[in-house]
Amino acid sequence: DDYEAKYPEDEPFHEADENARVWHVYMEHAEVDDAKMTADMRDALDVLLVFAGLFASVLTTFVAQTSQQLSPDFAEMTASLLFEANALQRALAAGMPPDSVPHSPLSPESPFVPNSSIVWVNALWMVSLTLSLSAALLAVIVKQWLRRYMENRPTGSVRERARVRQFRFLSLWQWHVFSLVGGIPVIVHISVALFLAGLTILLASL
Known part of the structure; x- marks a missing residue:
């Protein structure tokens, strides 16, 4: 976009005033980037939530059956x-x-x-279930943070809104939100790997 035609030129020595051009340009690009960023992360978290929920329900059924052999x-x-x-x-x-x-x-x-193989199977599956539920909990928390990030945008001058937006964006880095979004799939992968390891031990002991 041609920001020079869209926003009036600032007077000399007023380039950082409350309604200066730089703040309008900043907010215009920031709103587009924020919308795309949060939409991408929400889509990824929604997929992980569905998978983690289904996986946890299936894993709970397995654990309910094998845990009976511990007594x-x-x-x-x-x-x-x-x-x-x-x-x-x-x-x-x-x-x-x-x-x-x-x-x-x-x-x-x-x-x-109890049989040692059953102990190993239940231990692996309980850890797997814990990781799966933890991943689902983290996904819900991050989705709440993203919703609060996009909602309740402040009113006032464009400079004030730009400062608040930048503060919120830096807070996402400070609270490692991007690392959490990237780490949740790793937790789910580890959970699935532990489940498969326990299933292998169970089948080998039959």
Whole structure:
């Protein structure tokens, strides 16, 4: 755009006044850049939010199933004890001594040690789930920051609006918003990698 034709020339020694040309040009380009910047980041965060939400829901289903193997299976224990009781009744009915019936290896007093592969699988998947939820939380926080960045634009002279805009833009760098937007996909990738590692261990132990 031809800013010289769009905005009147400043008087000498008034090039930095409240309504000087430089502030109008600055705000014109800043508003276009801000709109494009926030739109691009919001689109990327929306995709990450959808993926992280779906991935977390699927991963929760896996964790709910495998975490049961970290504690004793009382249903299996009950079935084993009932089988032993039935064998004792048959032995007594046949006149055999009770000691001839083997004891059930499962009982409430028997120590329980989960399989090491199941421990690894659950540990990897719990870390993966934590990272996925953390990525979703960070995405929501960054989207709120971007919304506040674009809303509530100040009124007043164009110089005042330019200063406030520059302050907000520098605050994005100070709070590492751009680094967060770039780091959230890395967190999601690590989460997926941990899930695949746990799935590999689970399949190898079958």
